[in-house]
Amino acid sequence: MSNRRVVITGLGVTTPLGIGIEALWDGLLEKKCAIGPIQQWDPSGLPCRLAAELPDFKLRDYIPKNYRKSIKVMARDIVIAVTSSYLAVKDSGLVTKCLVDRDEAGDIPPVDSTRLGCNIGAGLICADLVELAGALNTAVDDDGKFSLTKWGAEGMTNLTPLWLLKFLPNMLACHVTIVHDAQAPSNTITCGEASSHLAIGEAYRTIQRGAADVCICGGAETKLHPMAIARHTLWGRLNTEDNASPKTASLPFGAKRRGMIPSEGGGLVILESLDHAKKRGARIYAELAGFGASCSARSWNKPDPTGRSIMLAIQKALTDADTKREDIDLVNPFGSGTPDHDASEIAGWNAAMGDTLEKTYAMTTRGSLGNNGAGTGAIDFAATVMSLHRNTVPVSINTNELDQACKFRFAQNDPKDVPIRQAITASPSFAGGQSAALIIQRFQE
Amino acid sequence: MTRRVVITGMGLVTPLGHDVESVWKRLLAGDCAPAPTSNFDATAFPTSFSSEVKNFNLVDFLGKSAANHKDASRSTAFALGAVARAWSHAGLDQDLALDTTRVGVYLGGGEGPLDFNRFAEAAVAGCRDDAGEPAPLDTVRWAKKALDVLRADHELEQEHNCAGGHIAAQFGAEGPNINTLTACAASTQAIGEALHIIRYGDADIMISGGTHSMIHPLGVTGFNRLTALSTRNDSPETASRPFDRTRNGFVLGEGAGILILEELEHAKARGAKILAEVVGYGSTADAFRITDIHENGRGGIAAMKTAIESAGLTTADIDYISAHGTSTEENDKIETLAIRGLFQDRAKDIPISSIKSMLGHLIAAAGAVELITCVLAIRDGIVPPTANYENPDANCDLDYVPNTPRKLPVRAALSNSFGFGGQNDTLILQAYKA
Numbered sequence: 019m020s021n022r023r024v025v026i027t028g029l030g031v032t033t034p035l036g037i038g039i040e041a042l043w044d045g046l047l048e049k050k051c052a053i054g055p056i057q058q059w060d061p062s063g064l065p066c067r068l069a070a071e072l073p074d075f076k077l078r079d080y081i082p083k084n085y086r087k088s089i090k091v092m093a094r095d096i097v098i099a100v101t102s103s104y105l106a107v108k109d110s111g112l113v114t115k116c117l118v119d120r121d122e123a124g125d126i127p128p129v130d131s132t133r134l135g136c137n138i139g140a141g142l143i144c145a146d147l148v149e150l151a152g153a154l155n156t157a158v159d160d161d162g163k164f165s166l167t168k169w170g171a172e173g174m175t176n177l178t179p180l181w182l183l184k185f186l187p188n189m190l191a192c193h194v195t196i197v198h199d200a201q202a203p204s205n206t207i208t209c210g211e212a213s214s215h216l217a218i219g220e221a222y223r224t225i226q227r228g229a230a231d232v233c234i235c236g237g238a239e240t241k242l243h244p245m246a247i248a249r250h251t252l253w254g255r256l257n258t259e260d261n262a263s264p265k266t267a268s269l270p271f272g273a274k275r276r277g278m279i280p281s282e283g284g285g286l287v288i289l290e291s292l293d294h295a296k297k298r299g300a301r302i303y304a305e306l307a308g309f310g311a312s313c314s315a316r317s318w319n320k321p322d323p324t325g326r327s328i329m330l331a332i333q334k335a336l337t338d339a340d341t342k343r344e345d346i347d348l349v350n351p352f353g354s355g356t357p358d359h360d361a362s363e364i365a366g367w368n369a370a371m372g373d374t375l376e377k378t379y380a381m382t383t384r385g386s387l388g389n390n391g392a393g394t395g396a397i398d399f400a401a402t403v404m405s406l407h408r409n410t411v412p413v414s415i416n417t418n419e420l421d422q423a424c425k426f427r428f429a430q431n432d433p434k435d436v437p438i439r440q441a442i443t444a445s446p447s448f449a450g451g452q453s454a455a456l457i458i459q460r461f462q463e
Numbered sequence: 464m465t466r467r468v469v470i471t472g473m474g475l476v477t478p479l480g481h482d483v484e485s486v487w488k489r490l491l492a493g494d495c496a497p498a499p500t501s502n503f504d505a506t507a508f509p510t511s512f513s514s515e516v517k518n519f520n521l522v523d524f525l526g527k528s529a530a531n532h533k534d535a536s537r538s539t540a541f542a543l544g545a546v547a548r549a550w551s552h553a554g555l556d557q558d559l560a561l562d563t564t565r566v567g568v569y570l571g572g573g574e575g576p577l578d579f580n581r582f583a584e585a586a587v588a589g590c591r592d593d594a595g596e597p598a599p600l601d602t603v604r605w606a607k608k609a610l611d612v613l614r615a616d617h618e619l620e621q622e623h624n625c626a627g628g629h630i631a632a633q634f635g636a637e638g639p640n641i642n643t644l645t646a647c648a649a650s651t652q653a654i655g656e657a658l659h660i661i662r663y664g665d666a667d668i669m670i671s672g673g674t675h676s677m678i679h680p681l682g683v684t685g686f687n688r689l690t691a692l693s694t695r696n697d698s699p700e701t702a703s704r705p706f707d708r709t710r711n712g713f714v715l716g717e718g719a720g721i722l723i724l725e726e727l728e729h730a731k732a733r734g735a736k737i738l739a740e741v742v743g744y745g746s747t748a749d750a751f752r753i754t755d756i757h758e759n760g761r762g763g764i765a766a767m768k769t770a771i772e773s774a775g776l777t778t779a780d781i782d783y784i785s786a787h788g789t790s791t792e793e794n795d796k797i798e799t800l801a802i803r804g805l806f807q808d809r810a811k812d813i814p815i816s817s818i819k820s821m822l823g824h825l826i827a828a829a830g831a832v833e834l835i836t837c838v839l840a841i842r843d844g845i846v847p848p849t850a851n852y853e854n855p856d857a858n859c860d861l862d863y864v865p866n867t868p869r870k871l872p873v874r875a876a877l878s879n880s881f882g883f884g885g886q887n888d889t890l891i892l893q894a895y896k897a
Contacts, residue, residue: 063606091753132765136748140644142574142622145681147586148600154583155590155597162595164583166680170507174684182685183753183883187623188645192884195748201765204748204886205652208623208644216641220656223663229746229769244602245609252615311665313640315563318628319534319619330564330637334665450624451631452640 021226025461027300028110028288029400030102032238034070034281034387038105042397043404046412047433051386053264053279058242065251065258068267069242070281070388072098080104081197082119091180092193093143094282098393099190099238100197102286106234107198110288111300115199128199135202135230136195137221138286139213139237140187141392144245153177190238194286202230210447211352212311213237214285214395215454219309221289222456231294236396238284241389247280255356255448256280269416270353270384271360271424278354278384284393285400303407304458307440308339314451321359321446325366327453328446332370335455341440343374346457348411350402350443351426353382354389363446364424366453373425379434380426381405385416395445399456406438406458468661469895471735472553472723473835474545476674478514478716478822481523481544483552487839490847491868495821497699497714502678503579510692512699513678514716514823516541524548525633532629534616536575539626541719541828542674546630549670553723554735555634567638567666568627569657571649573675573827575621576682578614583680585609626674638666644827646882647787649673650720651830651890655744657724658890667729672831674719686715691791701851703824705788705817706795706863708856713789716823720831722838737895739838742875743774749885756793756885760801766887767805767877774891776875778806781813781891783846783871785833785878786863788817789824794881796858803861814871816864820850830880834890837876841894845870 031038034052035045045052052070061067078086080101092100107114113126114134157173159165183189188206195204203224207217214237221233241247250256257277260267269275295302312330314322336343349371351363367375383401390397405411414428444455475481478496479489496514505511521529524544532543550556589605592598619625624642631640639660645652650673657669677683686692693712695702703714730737747769749762756762771778787798795817803810818836825832840846845868852865875893882888 059602061602061606063603064610088753131750147589147602147605151586151590151600151605154586158587158597162587162591164580164587166504167507169680169684170505170509170511174508174688177684177688179688179690180754181688183689186644186646186883188882188884188886189753191645192748192753192886195750195885196752199750201748201750201762203746204645205643205656205746206645208642209627209640210622210624212624220641223659227659227663244606248606248609248613249618251610252613252618254615311567311639311641312564312637313568313628313631315631315635315637318625318632319616327637334564338665447624449619449622450628450640450642452624452627 022228023292024222024225024289024306025292025295026287026303026306026403027290027295028106029403030106030109031285031397031400032072032098032102033283033397034072036073037075039109039400046401049413049415051265051415053267053388064247066256067261068264068279071242072282077101082116085197091184093184094240095140095143095238096190096193098284099138100193102238102284103194103198103234106286106288116197129232131199131201133202133231134200135221135224135233136191136200136204137217137233137235138191139207139217139392140190141239143185143187144243145185147244194234200234209452210449211391211394212445212447212452212454213392215445215456216311218399218456219311219454222306222309225289225291231291233289234286235289236286237392239391239393240282241280241391242282266416268385268388269355270382271364271421271426273419273421275355275357275360278356279388281388281390283390283397285396287400302461303403305461307459308335308457310334310338311454318451319449321362323362323365325362325369327451328363328366328444329369331453331455332442332444335442335457339457343371346378346440346442347438348405348441349378349380350398351382352445353384355384359448364421368425375425376427379411379436380428381411382414385414399443402441402443403458406441406460409437410435466662467727468658468724468741469727469730470722470738470838471725471730472549474548474552474721475832475835476516476519476541476544477718477832478516490818490821490836493848493850493866495700495850497702497823500678503680505683508683509687509694510683511696514714515678516718528633534620535629536620537676538573538575538674539620539629542626543629543633545719545721546670549721549723550634559733563635563637565638565667566636567660567669568630568636568640569653569669569671570627570642571653571673571827572623572626572642574623576676576679578617579680581612584612630670636670645886646884647826647829648880648882648886648888649827651880651888652746654831654834655746655888655890658741658744661724661726667726669724670721671724672721673828675825675827676717677826678715678717683715703790703820704851705790705820705849706859707852708854710790710795713791714823716825718825719828720835739841739892740895742893743770743891745769745889747887751885753884756797760797760804762885762887763798763801763881764804766889770889770891778809780875781877782873783840783876784813784815785837785876786815786817787879787881788819790819799859799861811861814846814862814864814869816847816849818847834878837878837892840876841873841892844872
């Protein structure tokens with residue numbers, strides 16, 4: 019049984035470097051860093067007070083007018099996903115219900131909703147602290163202690179009836195399916211930093227086997243929440259020493275890396291069967307050629323120093339794409355800047371790619387963007403697709419002094435114009451031990 | 464040629480027990496698990512009862528290895544217990560020299576329960592001024608308390624993908640490892656996607672199913688605010704009454720159900736006992752509203768139709784339907800409508816039951832537990848009842864196998880799961896034929 023070919027025809031990203039793929043790409047080419055002091059709330063009680071925050075944007079600019087009332091039941095993760103979905107669809111030239119409702123369809127007939135799928139990676143969404151803490155604070159005994167009795171009897175009514183639905187991880191995909199009328203298979207994958215790659219990989223398989231013709235897929239998450247930053251503080255993953263020097267705080271694979279910088283954002287991309295894309299004369303960015311997924315069997319809460327999980331994912335993707343490591347022209351590792359996770363990743367890439375890493379260009383966006391969990395992989399995927407499409411490797415900022423074990427060859431000083439036939443992007447999850455890798459290639463008939 | 468996928472092992476951790484055969488006996492006997500909540504003091508909540516897992520101790524499942532998982536959340540511990548049972552049931556605990564890179568995990572796993580008391584302590588501290596009077600949240604004050612009282616391990620183990628990681632470490636599974644959380648449809652979706660991972664050739668064995676516990680203060684709060692839960696506090700045992708006219712919400716349950724899915728030739732080569740074959744899967748989105756199911760049941764119809772067609776079957780081949788059947792007004796009405804819409808005149812002739820009447824709603828884990836009962840129905844030629852069915856509803860006019868189990872040859876069974884936000888997933892099982 020031969021599988022259908024799958025191509026990438028749309029890129030939609032919402033990132034701290036800007037809204038939309040061109041803004042991200044331009045920001046990377048211009049070596050911008052989006053990291054700075056946290057502005058959205060007062061972080062002075064936390065040891066890491068830096069983040070990469072999204073620029074101001076309004077979801078109402080990206081949805082039909084009749085959907086605006088739903089904004090109040092969306093956590094920020096959902097807002098990011100819905101925004102990205104519009105950008106991706108618009109970029110692809112497809113027409114969905116969203117564009118019809120916004121009077122942007124022109125003469126183009128909408129895509130068949132029963133063949134339009136959705137697969138989104140999501141994180142553990144934090145409840146709005148102001149709302150939840152404020153409600154909890156109404157159920158306090160005379161001695162100042164929280165009381166379950168008061169909460170159950172009355173306090174909980176301070177939460178809006180739909181409160182739970184703001185924070186269910188599948189609500190990213192649900193709002194996206196509603197806005198675009200995507201009725202084909204829809205899934206939500208929650209595997210930390212590996213989520214986006216796993217979601218794109220699964221959407222790839224869904225189209226390969228014929229269960230959908232088009233999929234909106236990727237991931238979105240914000241780590242820019244007091245609870246998320248408190249958690250990462252407890253886990254010792256944040257860089258807490260460089261609050262005064264934000265532009266050099268995120269050091270992917272750096273010799274002096276001291277931890278990750280939290281971020282927010284996401285990306286959704288349009289995968290499409292080749293036949294469907296050709297029939298409508300779509301612009302094809304690249305072909306998706308391979309997917310591999312794996313897990314560490316050593317530990318779910320500590321990175322494996324051998325990087326075996328990431329190695330297996332890369333090897334499986336190479337086999338799936340029926341290619342070999344010598345033919346890869348660009349690699350996109352994660353590089354959170356966390357000492358032990360980066361060490362694990364270096365070991366895994368070295369084991370999978372060997373000396374080819376010294377000749378192949380590499381790119382990481384962590385120095386510019388920090389880590390936004392389940393949404394990171396999709397931003398990286400989109401950047402990698404752009405890099406292949408434009409035959410240009412942007413500079414990976416803050417990679418001029420690398421860990422000794424690291425063989426990645428990041429572009430320094432200026433972007434490098436080089437022919438890129440195939441590229442690998444891979445993402446390991448912080449917790450859980452999951453890894454996933456995707457291979458894209460230049461489209462040829 | 465398509466690789467065939469069979470079930471070779473099953474494990475359960477449920478409110479009716481932690482052993483597949485004894486849970487099955489109790490389901491056939493119509494035993495109902497719901498009782499006053501004991502996980503926390505719920506006496507003042509609108510709903511003060513639930514369907515809890517009792518007498519669960521991971522040591523009973525993992526022996527000494529349980530110590531390696533002492534930080535595991537309640538839902539991860541349930542999953543580990545159910546996997547341990549399924550793993551040995553499948554005979555995988557023997558020295559088989561498995562290719563561990565081809566053994567994967569696909570769970571519909573819920574978040575670990577929030578560390579509620581510590582969270583509430585920090586929340587209250589953050590909402591007080593210097594004089595201790597109520598004040599708007601001050602993130603600085605909150606952060607000071609949060610970093611002091613929250614525990615790193617309890618926070619980490621809430622991550623959705625930790626259960627899959629614990630399982631990979633305990634059972635040496637280095638293959639694809641994925642967690643889906645499509646609300647109440649999650650474990651049915653997990654099994655359907657695991658089926659395709661094996662069919663495609665990305666793995667030979669998938670440990671698949673679901674685990675969840677939302678019986679904690681914020682879980683119950685969320686569902687109570689949605690008015691989704693039954694408030695029949697004076698009669699917990701009869702509160703879950705799917706398809707009954709007097710139903711008034713679901714009963715929150717917890718637990719895990721795990722199946723070992725295996726490529727047929729792999730199973731045969733090692734002489735595994737084959738319990739049933741997974742032949743069809745359908746997944747759709749309503750794309751309608753986050754709160755309501757599409758009024759025509761279009762997503763449910765499409766999921767069932769896709770599943771049946773992908774199995775190479777027709778509606779005439781389905782002998783039994785394990786319903787999502789939550790006992791909410793809307794679900795049971797529209798699920799009935801969807802079954803009617805697809806099966807037409809045959810709908811009234813197909814026995815349909817909801818074991819949620821006895822176990823409550825295990826949320827992400829529900830579909831996997833229900834699928835296990837479909838395997839047993841095929842094996843034993845008997846289908847479980849819908850308990851607490853007393854008052855027929857004009858909107859629910861099909862054969863729900865009321866209150867007593869029914870002997871019936873089941874060659875093909877269909878299992879439905881529908882989730883908040885319009886997630887619809889259906890699986891089809893068939894008796895294995897060589």
